[in-house]
Amino acid sequence: MGTRIALIARKLRRIAVPAALALMLFSGTGSATSDIIEAGAAQNQFYIEPSYDGTSVVLFGAVDRDRLKNEPFDIAVTLRGPVQPVVVWKKDRRAGLWVNSQRLIFDGVPNYFAVLSTRPLADIAPLAERDRYGLGIDVLSLPIRDEQKNPPSKLTRSEFEAALVKQKNAAGLFVEEARAIDFFGVSLFRTKTFLPAAAGPGLYVAHFYVLQGGKVIGDATARIRLRKIGIEARLSTTAADHPWLYGVIAVLLAAVVGGATSYLTGRRA
């Protein structure tokens, strides 16, 4: 029994900071037209250092119980990373060899996309509502580039989309998790997701939704920035801004290592 109380105490301490922040949020906007949901991230800046190997992202929020009229409700949170173009190739057999033959360029694929919710998404809202708010990997909009020759048929497109989603799922970059929202007390909730190292630097946007009766009735937003610092930042900016200099440095570095090895082995021989 005692350990159980200690556990709860520890849990409470862990949410103390978010709770305090949430209270500040409410007091800041505390007016008659207060939002039905308010939310934030426990940490807004993450840094990529040499030891970086992905990071946990903690998101929290609070709902206004009075305005929910004490009827059951659901929370869904999406976290979306910076978009980038992605090319999906399909192989075909030509002259006995498997060759890349058909491609589809997706223009705005988030490099990370997570949907965290209180219950399985299909139980929370009908497809049309989920589609409107991008609640679910299956309703994530994956626009393709306009200028492509021979616009692909719907069937081909879904085949390529499936391949893309499969790869992202396998890399832990597209995540869907039900029962991922922890409530503390009546209105305060917290959720956590893991950002793998393969999700690169950039701006990550979290959208929080409150749903009741299959409809979104309120939403909030939080932003998180992930960026390289120190040596990581210096190397990648040099590579991008002074590519020739960077190349020369790479060569000199190798020459020094090679020369030093020769010197050491020559002395020993």
Added chain:
Amino acid sequence: MQVYLPIAEMPVNVLLMLGLGGAVGFLSGMFGVGGGFLMTPLLIFAGVPSAVAVATGANPLIASSITGTVAQARRKNLDTKLGLYLLAGGAVGAFWGVLIIRYLRQIGQVDLFVSLLYVVFMGAVGSIMLVESLRALRKVRRGQPSPKRTGRHGWMHGLPFKTRFPASKLYISAIPPVVAGVLVGVMSGVMGVGGGFILVPILIYLLRVPTNVAVGTSLFQIIFVSAITTVLQAAMNQTVDIALALLLMLGGAFGAQIGATAGQKLRAEELRLLLALLVLAVGVRLGVDLILPGEMFSVTSES
């Protein structure tokens, strides 16, 4: 222990990369080839994006071929003049190679083209070396002395611009060395390899350079070809990862020492046989992938 690579934008295991560099260095110390033909495929296998693997593969070769060249020069196994002729071709070839890989990436056929090159060259080179080294080994078993180089004149000796290469004891046209240099340079640019596994056989079997001198001279020209490739890749594709290269280099420096010691315990014919088997194995492995694909779809970030 993990470290985040700034250009590849992924964490890698430090020990794995040191080990990978060490393994390639071991082979390079043993056989006198740069080992790039193994480096790039191994990096890709370890999950490094292929653009970064190809561009970064050449960088640690600079270090290992400097060490190798110095060691060979101490044993007087270096034909500087021949090396410079090879290099003249190599510089042009490396530039073409980098342009070719840029174009191939646009049309999406990098993987196919690089694999085909590996399969064709490694299959051919590996088979020739295998047959030759087995024949040589059989002769050694029968107690016959290994054949002396004869002054045979092939078609190559009819070409103009003849010049003398004293260190190799050759009097041949300047064209074959320059052409060989271009070929190796292109491969360096396209595949991120120094081209030693191609150049050494060309020097030995076609130009009839003594084996020891061929190894030393090949290493000498690989220093410069891989340096040019590294600068061009950094400038044009911006995909050279210095942090990754450094790990591979440090591993390679250790591996090369062990490899050189191991190499001295084997006969020249046995060394050639082992190298032939290794080259063939990599070639066959890549060939199998072309015929039996694992995955119908491939997903890449656009370059």
